Amino acid sequence: MESILVSGGMGFIGSNFIHYLLKTHKNYKVINVDYLTYAGNPENLIEFEGFDEKIYKFYKCDICDFNHILKVVKNENIDYIVNFAAETHVDRSIDNPDIFIKTNILGTQSLLNVAKKLKIKKFIQISTDEVYGSLNFKDPAFTEDLPLKPNSPYSASKASADLIVRSYFKTFNLPVNITRCSNNYGPYQFPEKLIPLMINNAMNNQELPIYGTGQNIRDWIFVEDHCEAIFLVLKHGIPGEIYNIGGNSEISNLDLVKNLLLILNKPETLIKFVKDRPGHDLRYAINFKKIKNELSWEPKTNIEDGLKNTVQWYLQNQDWLEHIINEEYLKYYEKMYKYR
Ligand code: NAD
Numbered sequence: 001m002e003s004i005l006v007s008g009g010m011g012f013i014g015s016n017f018i019h020y021l022l023k024t025h026k027n028y029k030v031i032n033v034d035y036l037t038y039a040g041n042p043e044n045l046i047e048f049e050g051f052d053e054k055i056y057k058f059y060k061c062d063i064c065d066f067n068h069i070l071k072v073v074k075n076e077n078i079d080y081i082v083n084f085a086a087e088t089h090v091d092r093s094i095d096n097p098d099i100f101i102k103t104n105i106l107g108t109q110s111l112l113n114v115a116k117k118l119k120i121k122k123f124i125q126i127s128t129d130e131v132y133g134s135l136n137f138k139d140p141a142f143t144e145d146l147p148l149k150p151n152s153p154y155s156a157s158k159a160s161a162d163l164i165v166r167s168y169f170k171t172f173n174l175p176v177n178i179t180r181c182s183n184n185y186g187p188y189q190f191p192e193k194l195i196p197l198m199i200n201n202a203m204n205n206q207e208l209p210i211y212g213t214g215q216n217i218r219d220w221i222f223v224e225d226h227c228e229a230i231f232l233v234l235k236h237g238i239p240g241e242i243y244n245i246g247g248n249s250e251i252s253n254l255d256l257v258k259n260l261l262l263i264l265n266k267p268e269t270l271i272k273f274v275k276d277r278p279g280h281d282l283r284y285a286i287n288f289k290k291i292k293n294e295l296s297w298e299p300k301t302n303i304e305d306g307l308k309n310t311v312q313w314y315l316q317n318q319d320w321l322e323h324i325i326n327e328e329y330l331k332y333y334e335k336m337y338k339y340r
């Protein structure tokens with residue numbers, strides 16, 4: 001049985017990836033390493049607690065801690081590493097970039113050193129479309145060969161990590177792939193991000209804070225589609241290659257929020273336009289022809305169904321949300337939104 005180490009597996013996409021692996025590809029052992037920052041939530045994988053340790057095991061572990069990760073990778077005979085672990089919220093990176101530089105750059109390098117030392121079969125770096133920078137409304141979508149022009153401390157840290165991953169392929173022949181995906185949504189997303197934040201606020205009849213004019217465009221992908229693409233890249237991606245992953249669903253923030261209100265049957269008067277995010281990227285759009293042609297992948301979920309399913313999930317999992325909306329979250333919310 002081959003084994004996959006998932007770093008950041010208690011976060012949003014990492015935990016969805018583990019659900020996907022354990023339900024869809026039962027012939028793998030999955031080792032989850034996560035430092036359990038504010039964004040890491042063991043409740044995301046509660047159904048696998050006490051699971052057969054030959055199939056799933058969790059270690060609380062910092063990806064920056066080379067010796068700890070080395071021990072885990074050695075003892076668990078890891079074949080593949082999929083690196084989701086990161087600081088991920090753009091607004092927090094504007095507030096304090098330091099931890100982004102440490103986790104996203106140095107943490108990735110530390111994992112790469114382990115992968116190199118133990119000659120693992122494949123290292124997958126989960127990157128983001130934000131490394132390409134921002135598009136104007138009429139620009140063609142991002143392709144993999146574009147130069148990197150990150151605009152926030154978050155995206156700059158991810159772009160830096162991508163370059164280091166690339167260098168380990170070129171210099172040390174470490175088999176790597178980099179995936180660059182657009183905005184994910186779905187179950188288990190921390191409510192600092194647009195969609196769960198708006199759902200939570202609307203459910204509680206609170207204001208929905210839209211930055212600037214709300215005309216910024218994102219390309220949304222249902223998280224399960226992203227997970228499927230990552231698995232295909234892990235198995236069949238050509239070493240050294242970068243793969244864009246997109247949802248084929250561009251929509252402005254304002255239209256997206258209006259759709260959520262419609263699904264939730266709440267009034268548009270809840271919308272409040274607030275001060276814009278500094279350096280706010282105008283538009284992201286993904287050209288995913290490469291993964292479509294080479295690995296026969298394309299997104300399956302359209303945004304209408306995906307949003308309805310997502311709203312339904314949050315309505316049915318209010319306990320999960322209530323556990324997150326704790327003192328720490330409320331302090332964060334107050335700090336980020338009070339003076340906007
Ligand atoms: P998230 O914030 O929900 O989860 C991040 C996870 O990493 C958490 O469980 C956290 O505890 C863990 N972590 C943080 N620092 C760590 C450390 N030092 N050691 C070990 N674990 C640590 O993030 P997400 O939205 O699930 O994103 C996962 C990855 O996908 C990130 O690398 C992100 O850049 C990338 N990505 C996200 C999106 C998106 O829309 N959310 C889109 C494209 C790419």
Ligand code: DAU
Nearest residue numbers: 088089090128129130182183192193194209210211216253
């Ligand atoms: O594109 C991929 C990226 O998507 C990932 O790499 C990041 O980890 C992830 O956080 C996400 O970044 P964004 O900045 O696009 O996501 P966020 O949910 O923070 O914001 C989406 C859009 O909504 C953005 O234009 C800012 C706007 N926004 C966000 C929040 C939280 C608002 O208008 N109001 C808000 O309260």
